[in-house]
Amino acid sequence: MPPKRRTKARKQPLQQRSRETVAVILEAAARVLEARGLEGYNTNAVAERGGISVGSVYQYFPNKDALTLALITRFEDALLAKVRDAVAASEGKSLTASLNLIVRAQLEAHAERAGLNRILEAEEDRLRPASSGTSAAGELKELVADLLARHRREIARPVDDDAVEDLIVISRAMVDHALQNDLSQAAATRRVLRAIEGYLFGPRPDS
Amino acid sequence: MPPKRRTKARKQPLQQRSRETVAVILEAAARVLEARGLEGYNTNAVAERGGISVGSVYQYFPNKDALTLALITRFEDALLAKVRDAVAASEGKSLTASLNLIVRAQLEAHAERAGLNRILEAEEDRLRPASSGTSAAGELKELVADLLARHRREIARPVDDDAVEDLIVISRAMVDHALQNDLSQAAATRRVLRAIEGYLFGPRPDS
DNA sequence: CCATAATGTGAGTAATTGCTCATATTCCAC
DNA sequence: GTGGAATATGAGCAATTACTCACATTATGG
Secondary structure, three states: OOOOOOOOOOOOOOOHHHHHHHHHHHHHHHHHHHHHOHHHOOHHHHHHHHOOOHHHHHHHOOOHHHHHHHHHHHHHHHHHHHHHHHHHHOOOOOHHHHHHHHHHHHHHHHHHOHHHHHHHHHHHHHHOOOOOOOHHHHHHHHHHHHHHHHOHHHOOOOOOHHHHHHHHHHHHHHHHHHHHOOOOHHHHHHHHHHHHHHHHHOOOOOO | OOOOOOOOOOOOOOOHHHHHHHHHHHHHHHHHHHHHOHHHOOHHHHHHHHOOOHHHHHHHOOOHHHHHHHHHHHHHHHHHHHHHHHHHHOOOOOHHHHHHHHHHHHHHHHHHOHHHHHHHHHHHHHHOOOOOOOHHHHHHHHHHHHHHHHOHHHOOOOOOHHHHHHHHHHHHHHHHHHHHOOOOHHHHHHHHHHHHHHHHHOOOOOO
């Protein structure tokens, strides 16, 4: 056990000035990751890029991982917001149309800063204590579950929690794959939808 | 550019003795990863665990990443072998039965040393120069493509390369997810198959 | 056996980097 | 104003670790 390790930030940002500093730190971290990758991502570089001092970084983030985690959360929140909007906008539409909107939302969220988001997703595994569901993940499940419940008569088999989980896993993997291979949004949407709709509507021949 | 970096091993193992050393190194690396995670994974620990000296590690691996990559390749080869066997064993069987065998093979390959394999898959992203298809990945695609071609009359839509890619992406993501959540092999198989068959047989309502 | 090649050794080095803390500066309440 | 709190600074420490190299040991072919 390496002696100890700070788990809480030294200070909470109270004044306007410090809140701006936190924003500067986050954006600087994002830019360093984009420009130099995980390889060149260190707190000194972040401070330099943000035009502030390392000390300031450690005023508001207990350690480097906490900073990275904050970036991850920021991305997840943005993704969730887009999906929420898509679900809201799909009120009254058919299930297929709704799914289309949601898939597009996910693709857009990832595409915005593809390089950065890819790195963050990879780091997520390392940083999140095994199987600790985030609130963002929970809300995403709820959103999808509600949408499917609303359309339950269009779906053959009842949709349980496992199915929702599977749909999210499938979408995420395919969206990542699409971005990695620079697929057009149209192609990516088509392929993800085929998988999702197949899962929902597809036949289950055997017992 | 950090000055330089060895890209080739100092020596190739020629005699029996050194071939054994290489095996010892690989297994030691695997055990360190299993016992202490990426965190405690360093070349000195690997040497100690293997009961050899660091110098020996660097006789046969130019750098730490090359060692990790060798572990990844080893895992991929094992996976591929299992899938190959499954495909061979599915000669004459129905498509559903064949897919069942293949999915099981994948689950087994991952389950064998789940903790280790999970770490290796995460490292793969970091270590493989963006979008460099490995021969293992290529052969997997071939195997799947051939199997599907053999059963093409049972599938509504023609199966192109993209579809094969998608099927592999979906399987992989779901298998990873299943292992992460300690799903029973039965449950995992059922869910992965539902996704795969849905993708293959599922209806495509719109244009 | 002997010369040569192959293999093995491990203390040490060089470089990186996360993070601290003593100090300085800025802000706000009164 | 003024005093105390909040915020900012950045040189440098401490720890880690990938990797080297001069040397010892072991194998092999003739």
